Amino acid sequence: MNRRYPEHPMVGVGAVIFRNDRVLLVQRGKPPSRGKWTVPGGLVEVGESLEEAVKREVQEEVGLRVRVDALIAALDRVFLDEAGRIEYHYVLLDFLCVSLEGDPSPATDVMDCAFVGLDALSRYDLTEGTEQLVARALAHVHGARFPIYDSSL
Template identity: 75%
Template sequence: MNRRYPEYPLVGVGAVIFRDDRVLLVQRGKEPSFGKWTVPGGLVELGESLEDAVRREVLEEVGLDVNVEDLVVVLDRVILDNEEKIEYHYVLLDFLCVSSEGEPVPASDVMDCAFVSLNALPEYNLTEGTEQVVRRAFSQAHGVRFPIYDANL
């Protein structure tokens, strides 16, 4: 399976993990968006449930066990190259997760990771839509509901 210039969209999952008013961010170590900060996650493997994919990706990227609580949002990510060809195409499902024990440690394709205050999010070079997803997830964790699919994020 080729992630770059794929023949069809690839399905990915993300984990929005809070500890109080801080969210876990990872700094990407691979393209697309090398060096940018986002929530931990990755592609769903053939035969794997979404929940299992979220747990596996978080464990691989930062060494934490998580409980998957709820779906926050479904996103389209189409990234074009300089010639306007589709270089990457993902359908992303971001989940609210809980991990109350342990400290994250960067592993696999992550350069760095940290729990970051919501107020500090604008200081990070975030991937497109990450701040909105994190804020939506924080609101959802406190009882506010939004539409699951959002073509504008």
């Protein structure tokens, strides 16, 4: 199915990966949101589990192996074109992941990547909801629990 002007929503996954007081961000290399920063991730392939998709996407985008720990958010992303038609429609499932070794390196679909200090997030041109997602994941690490689906993200 074509990503642009799809007949059905597409399912994507994202990985929130912390190291100390930093989170891994990637700069998107393709539309939508080309050039903006977000967590690594991508579409689930047919026959692939969510966990497999998260691991594959992180490996492909930044070359890191991860352990998938917990689902932290489910959200909708609908992008309209200038005529008001649905150009992209994603249902995204974001997971807290752990990667203890290795340095990320931009590969497929990303222009750049870096572990970014939590206090520096506002200096990046982030995709909608990324800063809130990171805050939610950090709160989850410290024991807070939220409803998984949050239409405000």
